[in-house]
Amino acid sequence: MLWAAIHLPRRALDAALRRQPDPAAPLALADGPPQRRVVVQANENAAAAGVHPGQPLAAAVALCPGLATLPFDAAEASRLLDLACAWAYRYSGQVCRDEADTVWLEVGGSLGLFGPWPRFERLLRDDLRELGLAHALAVAPTPLGALCLARHRDGLAVRDTAQLRRALDALPLALAPFAPAQREALAALGVRRLKQVFALPRAGLRRRFGAGLPELLDKLTGDAPDLRPCYQPPDFFEARFEFDDEIRYHTGLLFPLKRLVGDLCAFLVGRDGGVQRFELVYEHELRPPSTHVVGAMASERDPARLFELAKLVLERESIPAPVRAFGLRATELPPFVPAGRDLFEARPAGAMDWPALQARLQARLGDEAVYQWAPHADPRPEHAQRRVRSLRGRCLLPPPLPRPTWLLERPIPLRGPAPELLAGPERIEAGWWDGDDVRRDYYVARTAEGQRAWVFCAAGERGPFMLHGWFA
The missing domain is CATH 3.30.70 (Alpha-Beta Plaits)
Incomplete structure (x- = not known):
C-alpha cells in the first residue's frame, strides 16, 4: 500500500x-480569556507586520492597526x-x-x-x-x-x-x-x-x-499493520455561514453562497453523486429560520450552474427578515449521470440544453411559470392536454385519426361551400362525469380554398359543421 x-x-x-x-x-485568530487574549494563528500579511502566535492580542493590534x-x-x-x-x-x-x-x-x-x-x-x-x-x-x-x-x-x-x-x-x-x-x-x-x-x-x-x-x-x-477506521461520506450535506452583523439584502449573501455551493459540489464529486434540490436556510434574530428551495430538472454537480440557479432564487425571493446566519442544506442526493454528448459537439459553447434552460427560467420566474404541454387521457380535444413540469413517464396511445397542429381556442362555424370529407367520422362521446358532455362526429375535410380542416357536427348528422382546427 x-x-x-x-x-x-x-x-x-x-x-x-x-x-x-x-x-x-x-487576519489573526485569538483565544484565551477576554483580559488576556493571545494570537493563535496569523496569515502571511499579518505575520509580515510582526504578528506571531503566542503574542498578546493588544500588542498585535498595535503592530498592525488594520x-x-x-x-x-x-x-x-x-x-x-x-x-x-x-x-x-x-x-x-x-x-x-x-x-x-x-x-x-x-x-x-x-x-x-x-x-x-x-x-x-x-x-x-x-x-x-x-x-x-x-x-x-x-x-x-x-x-x-x-x-x-x-x-x-x-x-x-x-x-x-x-x-x-x-x-x-x-x-x-x-x-x-x-x-x-x-x-x-x-x-x-x-x-x-x-x-x-x-x-x-x-x-x-x-x-x-x-x-x-x-x-x-x-x-x-511498517513492521506492524496500522489499522485505522475509514471515512464514510454522510448521506446529506449541511454547511452555514455566521455573520458579525445582520444582512438585509441578497447581495450580501452572494459571497457565502458561492463558497457554500463550491463546498457542496466538492462533497458531491467525492461521493460521485449529484443534487436536484437543496435549501437555502436563513437564520434570524427573533424569529424561526426561513428557507428557499432551489431545484434543477436533473441531478447536477456543476458549481457554476448550481450557483446561478441559487442566485436567481435569491434575486426573485425577498429575504423575510435580517439574516444572522446563512446555510445550505441538501438531503436528497441522487446518483449523477452525465448528459450524453456527441463526439463532435455542434452546439455553441455558451448554449444550454432544455433541462438547464427550464431550471434557470423556473428559478427566475417561479415553478408555475414554466411548463410543458403533455397528452392527457381524455378523448375531448379541449381536455386532451395538461400543463406539466416534465414529460418523463408519460406515454399514451396515439388517437385513431390524425390531430391538427393548430387547435382553435373554441370551435367556430365553418363558412362557405360544403367541404370535401377526406376521413371520418370519428365519434367522440364523453364528459358525462364532469358535466361537460359532448357527442360529436369529427372529420378531416378539405375546404373550397384547399385547406385541410378538422371539423365536427352533431353525432349522426352530416352538417352543419363546426371548425375546430387546421392541419399544417
Whole structure:
C-alpha cells in the first residue's frame, strides 16, 4: 500500500480565511480569556507586520492597526477537515483522518486511474488550492511515515519500507508522532533523532514507556499493520455561514453562497453523486429560520450552474427578515449521470440544453411559470392536454385519426361551400362525469380554398359543421 498524508497545519485559519471576501487582508485568530487574549494563528500579511502566535492580542493590534481578529473556532476547523475527507474520497476509497490536522488517502490503487504520482500530485494540489487549504503533502508505505515526511519536507515521496527507514532516521525527534510526555522523556535521555530511538532496546522502551511506544515505532516503519477506521461520506450535506452583523439584502449573501455551493459540489464529486434540490436556510434574530428551495430538472454537480440557479432564487425571493446566519442544506442526493454528448459537439459553447434552460427560467420566474404541454387521457380535444413540469413517464396511445397542429381556442362555424370529407367520422362521446358532455362526429375535410380542416357536427348528422382546427 502507498499512503499520501495531507498535513493541514493551519486549518483553523484556513476555515476563517475561506469566509473572508479578501483573504489577503491581515487576519489573526485569538483565544484565551477576554483580559488576556493571545494570537493563535496569523496569515502571511499579518505575520509580515510582526504578528506571531503566542503574542498578546493588544500588542498585535498595535503592530498592525488594520488587523482583523476572529475567535479561534475548533468546531469550524473540524468541519473543514470533514470537507477535506469528503473531497479526498473522490480519489481513493480508503480515506482516514486524525483528530488534529491530517487526512490520509491510499493512493497505490489509484495510480492506474489518475496517472503516475507526479501527475496525481498536481491534481491533489490544484484541488487543495481551490479549496483554500494550505498544506504539506508526502507519500510513504505507512500512514505515520507519510505524516512525518510531510511535516519534514513538503513533496517527499518514498515507495518502499527500506527507503522509508532511511528517510526516518534523519528526522528530528520533534517530528515524531509521539505524545509530548514521551518526547520530553526521550529528550532527557539525550535522544535527538529518530535513528537514536530505533537503536534503543525494545525491552527497555517497553519497561520505561509501556507497550504503546514500541508498537507505534512498528506502525511507523511498517513492521506492524496500522489499522485505522475509514471515512464514510454522510448521506446529506449541511454547511452555514455566521455573520458579525445582520444582512438585509441578497447581495450580501452572494459571497457565502458561492463558497457554500463550491463546498457542496466538492462533497458531491467525492461521493460521485449529484443534487436536484437543496435549501437555502436563513437564520434570524427573533424569529424561526426561513428557507428557499432551489431545484434543477436533473441531478447536477456543476458549481457554476448550481450557483446561478441559487442566485436567481435569491434575486426573485425577498429575504423575510435580517439574516444572522446563512446555510445550505441538501438531503436528497441522487446518483449523477452525465448528459450524453456527441463526439463532435455542434452546439455553441455558451448554449444550454432544455433541462438547464427550464431550471434557470423556473428559478427566475417561479415553478408555475414554466411548463410543458403533455397528452392527457381524455378523448375531448379541449381536455386532451395538461400543463406539466416534465414529460418523463408519460406515454399514451396515439388517437385513431390524425390531430391538427393548430387547435382553435373554441370551435367556430365553418363558412362557405360544403367541404370535401377526406376521413371520418370519428365519434367522440364523453364528459358525462364532469358535466361537460359532448357527442360529436369529427372529420378531416378539405375546404373550397384547399385547406385541410378538422371539423365536427352533431353525432349522426352530416352538417352543419363546426371548425375546430387546421392541419399544417
